[in-house]
Amino acid sequence: MDIDWLGSVRLFVHVIAATVWVGGQLVLAALVPILRSQDPGLPKIAARAFNRVAWPAYWVLVVTGVWNIAAEHAEAPTGWTTVLAVKVALVALSGVSAFLHTRASTTLGLALWGALSGLSALSVVYVGILLAG
Numbered sequence: 001m002d003i004d005w006l007g008s009v010r011l012f013v014h015v016i017a018a019t020v021w022v023g024g025q026l027v028l029a030a031l032v033p034i035l036r037s038q039d040p041g042l043p044k045i046a047a048r049a050f051n052r053v054a055w056p057a058y059w060v061l062v063v064t065g066v067w068n069i070a071a072e073h074a075e076a077p078t079g080w081t082t083v084l085a086v087k088v089a090l091v092a093l094s095g096v097s098a099f100l101h102t103r104a105s106t107t108l109g110l111a112l113w114g115a116l117s118g119l120s121a122l123s124v125v126y127v128g129i130l131l132a133g
């Protein structure tokens, strides 16, 4: 069995960062009602703590994503570039909606940007799996 050690580390770091960015959002959303029932100020404190790990994970995804392209582009099948373009658009949407969610001051804004952030983050995982083939 031929093992591509560097390629496995590249995907490992990409996937771990995805678990933090995407899984973290889902877990935080699940915890918010419990935190709020203890103290209405707790969700904001937890969200700030999550942001400190989530944004570094997002930038790790961008850097390892560019590395993925450099490593995989040459032998990519037909249609790969189109799927990649969809993914890059979803990554941008995921980042922008998460940022606007952190800046929202109304309940409607929080709910809308939060929902879009979670949905786009989940969609990026699906499209990433399509790319990996």
Ligand code: HEM
Pocket (backbone or CB within 6 Å): 011, 014, 015, 018, 021, 022, 061, 062, 063, 064, 065, 066, 068, 069, 072, 087, 088, 091, 094, 121, 124, 125, 126, 127, 128, 129, 131, 132, 133
């Ligand atoms: C929110 C950000 C991102 C998430 C959640 C994410 C998630 C994923 C996942 C789950 C995979 C599949 C890994 C596997 O099945 O082995 C993947 C693969 C891939 N991702 Fe990302 N990704 C993100 C950002 C990016 C960015 C910004 C780029 C490009 C600039 C990118 C390019 C790629 C490529 C090219 C692959 C295929 C790698 C291969 O076949 O070796 N990703 N991504």
